[in-house]
Every structure is written in C-alpha cells, then in structure tokens.
Amino acid sequence: MSAEVNYDSLIPNNVDLASDVKLRRAMEQWYPKYLDWWKQMGPDGFQDCDVYLRTAVSVDREGWAQFGFVKMPDYRWGILLAPREENRTIGFGRHMGQPVWQEVPGEYRAMLRRLMVVQGDTEPASVEQQRFLGKTAPSLYDMRNLFQVNVEEGRHLWAMVYLLQKYFGRDGREEAEALLQRRSGDEDRPRILGAFNEETPDWLSFFMFTTFTDRDGKMQLESLAQSGFDPLARTCRFMLTEEGHHMFVGRTGVERVIQRTCEVMNKNGITDPDDIQAIRRFGVVDLPTIQKKINFHTAVTLDLFGSEISTNAANSFNAGLKGRFREHQIKDDHKLENDTYPVAQVVDGEVKVLEVSALSAINARLSDDYIADCENVMKRWNRVIDEHQIRYHLHLPHRAFHRKVGEFSEVRVTPQGLLISDREWSKKYHDWLPSESDLEYILSLMEPSLLPGEFSNWIAPPKAGINGQPGEYEYVRLVA
Ligand SMILES: [Fe+2]
Ligand SMILES: [Fe+2]
Numbered sequence: 001m002s003a004e005v006n007y008d009s010l011i012p013n014n015v016d017l018a019s020d021v022k023l024r025r026a027m028e029q030w031y032p033k034y035l036d037w038w039k040q041m042g043p044d045g046f047q048d049c050d051v052y053l054r055t056a057v058s059v060d061r062e063g064w065a066q067f068g069f070v071k072m073p074d075y076r077w078g079i080l081l082a083p084r085e086e087n088r089t090i091g092f093g094r095h096m097g098q099p100v101w102q103e104v105p106g107e108y109r110a111m112l113r114r115l116m117v118v119q120g121d122t123e124p125a126s127v128e129q130q131r132f133l134g135k136t137a138p139s140l141y142d143m144r145n146l147f148q149v150n151v152e153e154g155r156h157l158w159a160m161v162y163l164l165q166k167y168f169g170r171d172g173r174e175e176a177e178a179l180l181q182r183r184s185g186d187e188d189r190p191r192i193l194g195a196f197n198e199e200t201p202d203w204l205s206f207f208m209f210t211t212f213t214d215r216d217g218k219m220q221l222e223s224l225a226q227s228g229f230d231p232l233a234r235t236c237r238f239m240l241t242e243e244g245h246h247m248f249v250g251r252t253g254v255e256r257v258i259q260r261t262c263e264v265m266n267k268n269g270i271t272d273p274d275d276i277q278a279i280r281r282f283g284v285v286d287l288p289t290i291q292k293k294i295n296f297h298t299a300v301t302l303d304l305f306g307s308e309i310s311t312n313a314a315n316s317f318n319a320g321l322k323g324r325f326r327e328h329q330i331k332d333d334h335k336l337e338n339d340t341y342p343v344a345q346v347v348d349g350e351v352k353v354l355e356v357s358a359l360s361a362i363n364a365r366l367s368d369d370y371i372a373d374c375e376n377v378m379k380r381w382n383r384v385i386d387e388h389q390i391r392y393h394l395h396l397p398h399r400a401f402h403r404k405v406g407e408f409s410e411v412r413v414t415p416q417g418l419l420i421s422d423r424e425w426s427k428k429y430h431d432w433l434p435s436e437s438d439l440e441y442i443l444s445l446m447e448p449s450l451l452p453g454e455f456s457n458w459i460a461p462p463k464a465g466i467n468g469q470p471g472e473y474e475y476v477r478l479v480a
Pocket of ligand 2: 246
C-alpha cells in the first residue's frame with residue numbers, strides 16, 4: 001500500500017482516527033499485512049470479482065448497511081463502536097455500580113488482553129476455513145452471502161485489533177501481528193480454539209457452521225458487550241448487528257436444504273425418511289444425514305464454551321470483564337457470591353444435575369442459554385418437515401454427546417444422554433456422526449451453479465433476495 005493512501009476516508013470509523021496519530025500509525029502498518037493475509041487466505045479465486053456487499057460506514061440507521069458492488073480486497077473494513085452511553089456503570093461482579101472503565105485497569109490487563117485475543121482469533125480463522133467454498137457455490141445468492149460473512153469476519157478481526165493497538169501498546173501490536181500469522185488447521189501454529197481448526201469442506205458444513213458456531217460467537221459477544229471495559233462493550237455491541245446476518249445465512253441455508261429434500265421425497269412418493277438410498281438417488285441430502293451433521297456441529301461448538309465449571313470464567317465475571325447473556329435483564333444481585341446454579345455432571349456412571357457455586361458455573365449458564373437459542377432453530381427446521389407431512393424430527397444432541405472439553409470429555413455418551421462403554425460407542429457412533437461415505441456423498445453434490453437465478457439441485461431458492469433484489473439478480477459478477 002503506497003504512502004498517499006488516505007486512511008481517514010478509506011477506513012470508516014467513529015473513533016476519530018484522523019486525530020489519533022498513534023493509532024493511525026499502528027493501523028497503517030497493520031493494514032498492508034492484513035491485505036496480504038486476505039489475498040493469501042481469503043476467498044480463493046474471487047478477489048477480482050465485483051460482489052454485491054453490505055458495508056458499514058457508520059453506526060446509525062442509514063450508515064451501517066450500504067449496499068453496492070465492490071471487489072473484496074477494496075472492501076472498506078472499518079472501526080465502528082456502538083455509541084457511548086452516558087454514566088454507564090459496571091453491571092456485575094465485585095466492581096458493580098462503579099463507573100465503567102475507559103482505560104484498561106492495570107490489574108486486569110492480562111485477563112482482558114487474553115479475552116480479546118481469543119475472540120479476535122476466531123474471526124480470521126473462519127475466513128480461512130471457508131476460503132474454497134466459492135468454487136462450489138450452489139448459487140450466486142449463496143456465494144454473495146458467503147463473501148458477506150467473510151468480509152464481516154474480517155471486520156471483526158479489525159475490531160479486536162483496534163482494541164489491542166489502541167489500549168495495549170507494544171504487546172497489542174504484537175498480538176495484532178500474531179492474529180495474522182496463525183492458520184486454521186495448521187500443525188505448527190493453529191488457531192487457538194478447536195472448532196476453528198476443523199474443515200468446512202462443503203456448503204452444508206458452512207450452513208451448519210454459521211448456524212451453530214456463529215451462534216456461539218453471538219453468545220460470546222453478548223457477554224463481552226456487558227463488559228465494564230467500555231470500549232470492548234461498545235465494540236462488541238456493534239459486531240452483534242452483523243452477526244445476525246451470519247446466523248440468518250446458516251439457519252435459512254439448512255432450512256432450504258431440508259425443504260428441497262422434503263419436496264423431492266414427496267414428489268417421488270418416498271415416505272420413509274430413513275430410506276437413504278432412495279432419497280440419495282435424487283441428489284438431495286437425506287434427513288438422517290442432516291441430523292448427524294447437527295450432532296457433530298453442536299458438540300464441537302459446545303466445546304467452545306470451555307469447561308462448564310471454570311475458575312477463569314469466575315474470575316473474569318468477578319472482575320467485571322465478561323458478564324452473562326443479557327446480564328442486565330437477569331433478576332439477581334449480579335455478584336453471585338452466595339448463589340448456586342445447576343450443572344450437569346458425571347456422577348457414579350450417570351449424567352446428573354448438581355448445584356454448584358454460580359460464579360464457577362458462568363460457562364455452564366452461557367451454554368444453557370446457547371442451547372435454548374438452538375432449540376428455537378430446531379423448531380423452525382422441524383416446521384418445514386411437518387409442512388411436508390413427513391414423519392421425522394430433528395433434535396439437538398444431549399449436551400454431553402461427543403465432547404472433548406469439560407465435564408464430559410472423558411466419557412462416551414449417546415445423543416440421548418446415556419453413558420455407554422467404549423465398545424458400544426465404537427459399534428454405534430456412525431449412527432450418530434457423519435461417516436466418511438456420508439461426507440463423500442455431500443461433497444459429490446457440490447457442483448456449482450453460477451448463472452443468475454440458478455440453484456443447485458440439493459437446495460431450494462430463498463424466500464427473498466438480498467436487499468429486496470429479484471431472484472435472478474447477479475449478486476456476483478464473475479470474471480472469466
Ligand atoms: Fe465474527
Ligand atoms: Fe460471524
């Protein structure tokens with residue numbers, strides 16, 4: 001990037017970048033490195049295409065969703081925080097009632113930095129995981145949505161990098177560099193959290209990821225949006241406006257897959273949802289395979305919440321750095337020193353729910369709120385199946401199923417929540433998790449559909465276009 005670039009106009013911001021010389025200089029140094037990362041690890045093969053994207057240029061109604069065609073490397077990634085609330089006070093923990101911090105409190109510096117780095121690391125990771133999906137997009141509409149999610153995850157990285165560079169001096173600049181150096185799935189320098197090193201090889205995985213894993217993102221951002229460190233709270237509050245679209249892409253994506261499958265079953269007189277061979281003959285994804293994908297993605301994502309019982313989580317709550325989901329709506333003392341909370345655990349070979357100290361159960365509570373949110377998604381998916389009068393119901397697996405982190409990481413548990421032996425597990429797990437051949441089958445469907453208005457056979461068209469555009473709209477102008 002050359003010296004004459006005007007960063008003030010290039011970077012939409014409401015943090016007064018023009019007059020913050022130190023921050024500007026840090027961002028100017030980081031920007032070219034970010035662009036290198038984007039070109040190397042962002043959507044593969046589509047960097048020169050004009051894409052119909054939403055850009056946030058300010059946080060008010062008119063400014064945060066401007067639509068137009070841009071090439072992704074020219075996207076105006078910005079630094080936008082929700083407006084400051086006058087007289088905001090810390091809403092939980094031992095500093096409850098004190099004014100929120102505008103600078104990093106020295107005693108919590110390390111803890112805060114860690115929270116931001118872990119959050120920041122997930123953003124570029126998902127872009128890396130999704131980088132090859134453009135090539136197999138089931139439509140231009142879906143391709144555009146993928147790229148929208150990708151540029152916004154890029155902006156979310158910017159959001160955390162802004163905080164690190166603004167408030168953490170040299171350490172922050174080093175962390176900002178490291179965020180561009182780790183790589184999803186890399187053996188030597190992987191991304192920090194497990195789910196962000198998994199592959200996203202096909203579009204069903206992408207839709208599951210944006211349904212379940214972006215929803216974890218929502219829960220994390222909601223709890224950070226409560227933070228007593230005001231710049232973090234305001235940053236996360238604005239990020240949440242974008243996260244809604246990511247979950248929409250996921251939920252409606254899976255919904256359209258389900259709809260297409262049901263339509264094909266009905267049209268061809270297939271009444272048994274478990275007659276997988278008959279269904280697959282028509283090139284759609286059978287419902288039992290969708291169930292297995294739900295099982296897999298739920299388990300991997302629940303691990304992101306960390307151990308159900310956690311001293312770290314208790315500490316960051318106590319410190320006023322990370323609250324609970326919608327903390328301000330909860331009716332308790334917000335200090336939790338004398339409260340308990342029910343947490344599922346393994347006791348004498350069974351899953352039992354026991355009361356533990358509420359402070360240590362912060363992660364368990366956040367994952368409960370997450371599961372409740374996911375249950376609503378299940379209802380919507382099942383409604384589609386019901387509408388087609390097919391007798392099948394999708395459900396979330398038990399929280400203990402297939403876990404690698406926390407209370408259930410050492411045991412084998414069925415999707416119904418029964419503890420079983422390793423032997424039983426090895427006989428049964430292919431009924432619950434996608435097998436190699438299931439995954440191969442899904443991959444075999446991934447033929448791109450790239451003409452305006454065209455959709456691949458395995459997915460139904462959406463109910464409405466983006467920003468009111470018609471069905472045959474050319475969302476991405478491909479270059480030959
Ligand atoms: Fe994000
Ligand atoms: Fe997201």
